[in-house]
Amino acid sequence: MDKIKSYLHQSKIEIGNVIFPTKEQVRNAFITVIIVVSVVSGFLALIDLLMSISISKIV
Numbered sequence: 296m297d298k299i300k301s302y303l304h305q306s307k308i309e310i311g312n313v314i315f316p317t318k319e320q321v322r323n324a325f326i327t328v329i330i331v332v333s334v335v336s337g338f339l340a341l342i343d344l345l346m347s348i349s350i351s352k353i354v
Contacts, residue, residue, distance in 0.1 A: 316324070
């Protein structure tokens with residue numbers, strides 16, 4: 296039982312040490328992820344299109 300109490304106490308202390316992101320940081324990270332995903336998706340779509348055209352010309 297003492298181990299459980301000690302664990303809960305230590306967990307509470309650790310939660311107090313956590314630095315949570317601000318709204319602005321979350322918004323900036325969200326926008327960055329959306330931009331990176333869009334760029335990578337566009338690049339992969341372009342590569343797919345080029346490969347489809349080249350394969351269709353070969354066949």
